[in-house]
Amino acid sequence: MNETSLTALFILLVGLIILSAFFSSSETGMMSLNRYRLKHMANTGHKGAQRAQGLLNRTDQLIGVILIGNNFVNILASSIATVIAIRLWGDAGIAIATLLLTIVILIFAEVTPKTLAALFPEKIAFPASHILGPLLKLLYPLVWTVNLFTTGILRVLGVSSAQASEDHLSREELRTVVNEAGALIPARHKDMLVSILDLENVTVNDIMVPRNEVVGIDLEDDTDTILRQLRSSQHTRLPIFKGDINNIQGILHLRSAARLLQEADINKAMIMQLCQEPYFIPESTALNTQLLNFQKGKRRFGIVVDEYGDVLGLATLEDILEEIVGEFTTDYAATSPDIIPQDNGTFIIDGSAAVRTINKTLGWHLPTDGPKTLNGLITETLENIPDTNVCLKVGGHRIEVLQIKDNVVKAAIVHPKRKKKRGRSL
Known part of the structure; x- marks a missing residue:
């Protein structure tokens, strides 16, 4: 073997090590991509993200083509390194080639490229998708054959690809994502997002105005007392009851009562005509459920009752919203x-x-x-x-x-x- 051919083998060996580094970094880069960020970027039209997402949708085929390419270049590099070593050192060159090539591949084709890909997955994976896509189409028959045998072995072991967990976040995982977002999400917005996640852990019983603090109209009071209470009320809606808060007759909106107060002769029957049907809420209702119930029923006000139907207090839409956004004042x-x-x-x-x-x-x-x-x-x-x-x-x-x-x-x-x-x- 002359020096020209030996030089050519050296150049080919270096090229194979570079290819090995490419496949190693591509594998780590693709697997390290943030799937939710990737989906967002793909939806906004980022071409590299769209190509990477398309490859990751067929993970078994992606891994197959990467490993086929990586193993091919590594084995070929090992063979060429052995030929070069035997040419230079004779039979002892086999051991020398094995040791040196292992160190070179480990440093330059494995650890270094994979570390870079783990640190900067998008910078590695998006450009790599330009090559991996066409390569997958070129080697598809081989990849399909390898995956066929792999799937058969997995089935023998009792493992099915259908058992793979879907790419969804649990509530606690989402909470962690929000808390770990750092400066990307303002602290105030983090608190609001976490509060939304906590809504189902809080019931209306936790946020209601207790019964002893409920302000309402007792129909057994005289008309003058009722009118004075209507004129001085600081609340928009008032429960109307008869004798006892448990005997609620309806809900009066003061906007409706404003027209009534302008009339000269007012009686309790006229007040009752303006009342809406009372809306009752079981005390154990979770806030997220009640928020939807308020929305569906076009309501903002409900009476909280226990399992025996006794009134415990009242809950409003504002009370639930304050659980999300906090109090509307800091004083x-x-x-x-x-x-x-x-x-x-x-x-x-x-x-x-x-x-x-x-x-x-x-x-x-x-x-x-x-x-x-x-x-x-x-x-x-x-x-x-x-x-x-x-x-x-x-x-x-x-x-x-x-x-x-x-x-x-x-x-x-x-x-x-x-x-x-x-x-x-x-």
């Missing part, structure tokens, strides 16, 4: 008049304040899997109704009962959770 007094900040960092909180409202307003993590109000949380923790001002600790927060009336905690002082001090070594 403590306006956000929750039941929470009053003090100069020393503590908060005077009304006993009827919802635990979820406290957590959302102050960014705390008081337990929400039990009682819904601060009063209920205190009495459950104490396992009795306090008859004097006591102090207790719940969820890392120190709570001082401030006022008790009619066996109910009316107000309490709640201290923020104390941060643990880090020890210092001397």
Whole structure:
């Protein structure tokens, strides 16, 4: 073998190693592509993304053509390296060629290109799709034959390609994607997206206005009292009941009542004619379900009832939307008049304040899997109704009962959770 032919073999060997690097990087690049980003780019008309998506839709064929090409060039490179080594070192060249070629392929045709492809999959996969597409068409009979044998072996092992999981995200996986989006999604938008995912974990019982705070019209009151209440009401809709809140007759929209208030002679029958049928909501209804129910029924207001039909409170569309977008103001007094900040960092909180409202307003993590109000949380923790001002600790927060009336905690002082001090070594 003359020097010219030896040089040609060297050049061919280098070319084969480059081809091996191409196939290795193509495989890693294709498999490392973010499928959701790829789908988005393909839908926006990106040609490289469309080609890559088309190849990935036939993953078995894509892997087949890559591995056929990679194994072919590696085996051919091994044969040529052996010929060159024998020419240079005789029989000892076989061992030398094996060692050197293994190191070269490992570094230049495997680790380096695959690392680059893993770091920059789009920059590798999109250009590679120009070659892999036509190559797949050229080698399709061979790829089909190889996949036929592969599928048969998998079936013998009890594995079917139909068992492969579909490319869908679970709710928790989507939550992780949102939280890991970094600066790509503003923090406020992240909170809204996560809140939407949490809607089915929250029921109307968690966000309703409790029964004792419901403002309504009692038909057993005299007409003058009812008219004064209508004129001074700060609410858009009022439940109309007779004697007891459990006996709801209808829902009155004050826009309809405005025309009625201009008339001279008004009676209760005229008020009832303007009422809408009451809309009742089971207390265990998830917020995502109730949001759809409000939308389908063209409603914004519902009465929450328990399994016995007793009224527990009321829920509005605004209450559900605030679970997604947050309160419509950041002022403590306006956000929750039941929470009053003090100069020393503590908060005077009304006993009827919802635990979820406290957590959302102050960014705390008081337990929400039990009682819904601060009063209920205190009495459950104490396992009795306090008859004097006591102090207790719940969820890392120190709570001082401030006022008790009619066996109910009316107000309490709640201290923020104390941060643990880090020890210092001397």
